[in-house]
Amino acid sequence: MSALLHSCDAFASWNRDLRAVCGNFSTTMSDRHSLFIGSVHGQDICGLELAHIRTNAGLISRHRTCADGDDDRYCFLILQSSGHQRIRQQHQVIELRPNDIALVDSAQAFEIEPQGLVQNISIHLTRKEVNLQFGQKQLFGKLDRNSVATYMIRALVRSLGDVELSKDYGGKNDGPALEQALIGLAAAGLSEHADGQPGFACVGHDDIYGLATRLVESSLQEVELGPEYLARHLNVSVRQLYRLFEQRHESISRYILQRRLERVAQDLRAPELRHESITQIAFKWGFVDAAHFSRAFKRHFQHAPRDFRQYLLPV
Structure with missing residues (x-):
C-alpha cells in the first residue's frame, strides 16, 4: 500500500509539472505498471521553449480549447528520444519510434498513448508562425524519418538540449531565428513524407x-x-x-x-x-x-x- 501511495504522489506531482510546462493536459496512470515513472522540466533558450518529458503514464490527453485562447498558442514539435508512443488527432493516428518527429496542433484535441517508458523533447512553436509558413497544410503528422530536414531537426534539437542555455544568453533574435528554422524544416519534412519520396536521392x-x-x-x-x-x-x-x-x-x-x-x-x-x-x-x-x-x-x-x-x- 505504501508503494502504491508513493507512486500516486509521484504521478500527481508529475501531472502538475506537465501542466505548468506544457499547458492543459490530463493524464491517467497505466494499469500495466505497478510503479509510476515520470519527470518533466522546461528549458528556455532565448525565448524558445522546450519540454523534456519522461514517463510511463497510460494516457496523456489534451482537450479542445477555445479558439485563440492563451492555451492554444503553440504547436508541439515532438522528437521521440526513446520508447514508442501513439498520437491521435482528428481521427488520425501516428506511431512514434525512437528518433521519429511529429508535429501536433495544440488547438485541436489529441491523445498521446505511451507504450511503456518513453522519453521525448517537445519544442513549443508559435502557432501563428507555423500557420504563416504552412499555409493550408494540416498541422499534424509525422515527418519523413530519413529526410534531410528531419536529420537537421534532430541535430539542432539535441544540440539545444545538451547545453545549458537560458533566455539571458545570446542575441534577442536568436530564439525567433531558431523557431523560424525549425518551422521551415518541419514543413519540408512533412512535405517529403506526404509526397512519398525516399529520404535519400541517388548518390555516390x-x-x-x-x-x-x-x-x-x-x-x-x-x-x-x-x-x-x-x-x-x-x-x-x-x-x-x-x-x-x-x-x-x-x-x-x-x-x-x-x-x-x-x-x-x-x-x-x-x-x-x-x-x-x-x-x-x-x-x-x-x-x-x-x-x-x-x-x-x-x-x-x-x-x-x-x-x-x-x-x-x-x-
Missing part, C-alpha cells in the same frame, strides 16, 4: 556508406535494425550495402553490434543511470536476449557488464 558509394552509418546511429534502439532495414530505408539493395561495408573490411552486423555495445557501455558509465538495470539499458539499445548481450559485451570489453559498471562507477 561514399555518400551511401556515410548515410548508412548515420542511419545506424539514429536507429540503434530499433530491434529490427539490420542489413534489410538499412537497405529498405536507403533505397538500395542489400547486396550493394554488403559490398560497401566489405570494401572497408567491415561487416554490417558487426558494425551495428559494436555501436550498440558502445552505447550500452556509455550508459553503464553514467552515474545518473545507476538506477536502471543492466538488462533495461541493453534492451533500450536494441538487444533482445540478455544472455547473448552479456556474452557479446564480455568479448568486446573483456569484462562482464556488471564488473564493467562496478569498476567504472564511483561509489
Whole structure:
C-alpha cells in the first residue's frame, strides 16, 4: 500500500509539472505498471521553449480549447528520444519510434498513448508562425524519418538540449531565428513524407556508406535494425550495402553490434543511470536476449557488464 501511495504522489506531482510546462493536459496512470515513472522540466533558450518529458503514464490527453485562447498558442514539435508512443488527432493516428518527429496542433484535441517508458523533447512553436509558413497544410503528422530536414531537426534539437542555455544568453533574435528554422524544416519534412519520396536521392558509394552509418546511429534502439532495414530505408539493395561495408573490411552486423555495445557501455558509465538495470539499458539499445548481450559485451570489453559498471562507477 505504501508503494502504491508513493507512486500516486509521484504521478500527481508529475501531472502538475506537465501542466505548468506544457499547458492543459490530463493524464491517467497505466494499469500495466505497478510503479509510476515520470519527470518533466522546461528549458528556455532565448525565448524558445522546450519540454523534456519522461514517463510511463497510460494516457496523456489534451482537450479542445477555445479558439485563440492563451492555451492554444503553440504547436508541439515532438522528437521521440526513446520508447514508442501513439498520437491521435482528428481521427488520425501516428506511431512514434525512437528518433521519429511529429508535429501536433495544440488547438485541436489529441491523445498521446505511451507504450511503456518513453522519453521525448517537445519544442513549443508559435502557432501563428507555423500557420504563416504552412499555409493550408494540416498541422499534424509525422515527418519523413530519413529526410534531410528531419536529420537537421534532430541535430539542432539535441544540440539545444545538451547545453545549458537560458533566455539571458545570446542575441534577442536568436530564439525567433531558431523557431523560424525549425518551422521551415518541419514543413519540408512533412512535405517529403506526404509526397512519398525516399529520404535519400541517388548518390555516390561514399555518400551511401556515410548515410548508412548515420542511419545506424539514429536507429540503434530499433530491434529490427539490420542489413534489410538499412537497405529498405536507403533505397538500395542489400547486396550493394554488403559490398560497401566489405570494401572497408567491415561487416554490417558487426558494425551495428559494436555501436550498440558502445552505447550500452556509455550508459553503464553514467552515474545518473545507476538506477536502471543492466538488462533495461541493453534492451533500450536494441538487444533482445540478455544472455547473448552479456556474452557479446564480455568479448568486446573483456569484462562482464556488471564488473564493467562496478569498476567504472564511483561509489
